[in-house]
Amino acid sequence: MFNKKTLAAILTLCILFTAGMITAQKRQVMLDRVVAIVGGSAILYSEVANAAQMIVEERRAQGYTSDRDPMNEGLEMLMTQKLLYNQSLIDSVDIPGDVNSFVEERLQQMINQAGSIADFEKMQHMPLYNYRDILRQRVTEQEGARAMRAHIETDVAVTPGEVTRFYDSLKEEDLPIIPEQYVYAQIVRYPSSQEEAKQRTKERLLEMRERIISGKSTMSILARTYSVDPGSAMNGGEYPPGPLSQLTPPFADALSKLKAGQISEVVETEFGFHIIELIDEPKNNLYHYRHILLKPTYTDEELLEPTLFLDSLVSVIRADSISFEDAAKEHSQDDLTKMNGGLVSNHDILMSNPNYANVKYSSTKFKKEDFGQGKSFQDYVMISRLKIDEVSSPYMSEDIRNNQLSKIIKLKQIIPTHTASLSEDYLDIEMMALEMKKEKIFNEWMKEKIDGFYIFVDPEFRNGEFSFPNWIK
Numbered sequence: 001m002f003n004k005k006t007l008a009a010i011l012t013l014c015i016l017f018t019a020g021m022i023t024a025q026k027r028q029v030m031l032d033r034v035v036a037i038v039g040g041s042a043i044l045y046s047e048v049a050n051a052a053q054m055i056v057e058e059r060r061a062q063g064y065t066s067d068r069d070p071m072n073e074g075l076e077m078l079m080t081q082k083l084l085y086n087q088s089l090i091d092s093v094d095i096p097g098d099v100n101s102f103v104e105e106r107l108q109q110m111i112n113q114a115g116s117i118a119d120f121e122k123m124q125h126m127p128l129y130n131y132r133d134i135l136r137q138r139v140t141e142q143e144g145a146r147a148m149r150a151h152i153e154t155d156v157a158v159t160p161g162e163v164t165r166f167y168d169s170l171k172e173e174d175l176p177i178i179p180e181q182y183v184y185a186q187i188v189r190y191p192s193s194q195e196e197a198k199q200r201t202k203e204r205l206l207e208m209r210e211r212i213i214s215g216k217s218t219m220s221i222l223a224r225t226y227s228v229d230p231g232s233a234m235n236g237g238e239y240p241p242g243p244l245s246q247l248t249p250p251f252a253d254a255l256s257k258l259k260a261g262q263i264s265e266v267v268e269t270e271f272g273f274h275i276i277e278l279i280d281e282p283k284n285n286l287y288h289y290r291h292i293l294l295k296p297t298y299t300d301e302e303l304l305e306p307t308l309f310l311d312s313l314v315s316v317i318r319a320d321s322i323s324f325e326d327a328a329k330e331h332s333q334d335d336l337t338k339m340n341g342g343l344v345s346n347h348d349i350l351m352s353n354p355n356y357a358n359v360k361y362s363s364t365k366f367k368k369e370d371f372g373q374g375k376s377f378q379d380y381v382m383i384s385r386l387k388i389d390e391v392s393s394p395y396m397s398e399d400i401r402n403n404q405l406s407k408i409i410k411l412k413q414i415i416p417t418h419t420a421s422l423s424e425d426y427l428d429i430e431m432m433a434l435e436m437k438k439e440k441i442f443n444e445w446m447k448e449k450i451d452g453f454y455i456f457v458d459p460e461f462r463n464g465e466f467s468f469p470n471w472i473k
Contacts (some may be wrong), residue, residue: 035458036075048075071465075457079471080446083453084145093151095143098231098246100239103136105231136240152445155437158430166433167422176420178428181365182383183413185342187313187327190405191308197296201273205266205294209275212263219263219277219290225332228272229293238279241286249277255287271399272296299405303396306406310366310394314408317391324391324410334399342410344379346370348400363427365415377411386411443468 032210051074059065066073087447088095107128112306114120117128124131144179158166169471191197208226211217220236227233244252251274254267258278265276279288317324332338336348347362382392391410420428427444450470462472 033185033458036231037454037456039086039105039453041082041086043075043078043082046217047078051075051077072461072466075461075464076466076468076471079455079457081141081145083446083449084148085141088144088148088151088447091148093144093147094243094245095140095147095315096240096246097143098242099136099139099143099227100242100246101231103132103139103231104235104239106135108230108234111234117137142151142298149442156434156438156441158433158437162437163426163430163433164422166436167429171443176428176432178415178418178420178425179367180417181367181415182380182411183364183415184344184366184383184409184411185328185380186325186334186337186344186380186407186409187310187324187332187342187406188337188399188407189309189331190403191298191302191306191331193298193305194296194301197302198268198273201294201296202266205273205292208292209263212277219275219292223290223292225247226294227292228290229356231290232293237277237290237292239289239291241288243285244287251291253457255289258289274465287449295402303404303406304428307396310406310408312456314391314393343412344409382409383411388412388414413438 032044032046034042034083035045052070055070055073111117111120112168114123121128160460208222209361212219223237224234228238247267249266250269254264255276260281264276274291274293276291278287316322317327327339329344337344343364345362345364369378378397388411392408394406396406446468451466455471455473
């Protein structure tokens with residue numbers, strides 16, 4: 001499954017572009033034509049027009065203007081994506097995450113917004129399965145291109161000397177501005193009935209499994225009714241064939257042991273509990289399956305219990321009977337922070353994403369945008385109400401795996417907005433230097449690869465401005 005924190009923004013742009021492209025293609029079908037070919041992949045005029053529109057809307061939102069023609073910029077963006085995706089196929093670069101899961105989740109959201117599948121198909125002027133295929137191909141190309149670029153840049157690193165030289169080369173007006181940052185600690189408590197809730201969930205799934213095996217129901221019917229996986233529930237729990245590498249290890253291991261038509265025992269992953277059915281025998285190491293996902297659920301009383309515990313603990317801390325740090329060591333159930341006095345870092349986020357799993361970038365300083373959306377944003381809401389060294393009242397939240405919990409936090413430090421310096425913001429400057437070095441290496445790679453690919457560009461676009469002039473041959 002996709003890691004939402006790293007992919008959400010890019011994939012959202014991809015979906016917006018795809019939706020616009022599909023609509024535009026219906027309107028412009030009589031006028032559409034191929035305007036570029038990269039390798040064996042064609043690019044249509046309507047695709048370029050929609051890419052250009054997306055670029056213009058981005059610029060408006062950012063208050064940014066450019067003298068470059070957005071049509072040429074959109075065309076180059078698409079040609080770059082096509083080249084990277086084609087090279088990823090040549091080099092057998094795996095796409096991280098589950099494209100099918102994301103596509104099905106996005107489709108479910110769009111159908112909910114439309115009201116029904118029939119309304120959705122009417123709005124898109126095509127059957128759902130056609131839209132699914134178009135969307136899947138677009139997301140696959142987008143993610144294949146991202147994976148290829150990550151592969152190109154995987155071994156790029158910078159030395160401390162390079163970081164210092166990069167910093168010294170910046171003019172004063174080019175020095176980055178670091179927005180306000182927050183350092184805080186937390187004490188986390190889960191419902192004490194967590195194990196009982198897990199057992200209840202397993203028993204529900206075992207009951208469903210028995211109903212399926214006995215012929216009283218089917219996996220697809222039960223998945224539509226009970227599964228909480230937004231990426232597959234609407235499709236009866238079914239995913240199109242895909243490699244095991246895209247799946248979380250316990251799920252992949254259970255699936256690999258099944259025979260066609262067989263249903264697994266209950267499988268626990270970081271996403272919850274599953275039963276899995278292998279639909280047919282794997283072909284070319286692609287597994288076609290359906291599943292039901294359930295998460296542990298709690299009564300209101302069970303959810304309130306850790307909140308009441310923390311409410312009493314807050315009173316003791318505020319009365320100076322125990323320090324927040326000692327209370328964290330003694331009472332917090334967050335193994336990542338409790339032995340450090342509850343001090344919160346981004347370590348869990350880094351470890352959950354293999355593209356960013358470098359502990360050197362672990363930090364206890366959080367900008368507003370680092371808190372994300374939904375439950376995680378609640379931490380920022382609480383922080384914004386606190387003074388330094390003040391402790392919050394308890395509130396309900398979720399951990400990175402969407403397990404329900406209650407927590408209290410203590411604001412330890414506010415770092416004001418400031419111009420970056422090597423002494424205070426070395427990691428930020430190092431990342432800037434690293435990104436610049438990656439960009440340089442990527443550009444050199446692109447120039448060389450463009451020369452080795454078959455490229456055709458329509459005469460209408462050949463006099464436009466390109467970052468890589470050798471697109472025109």
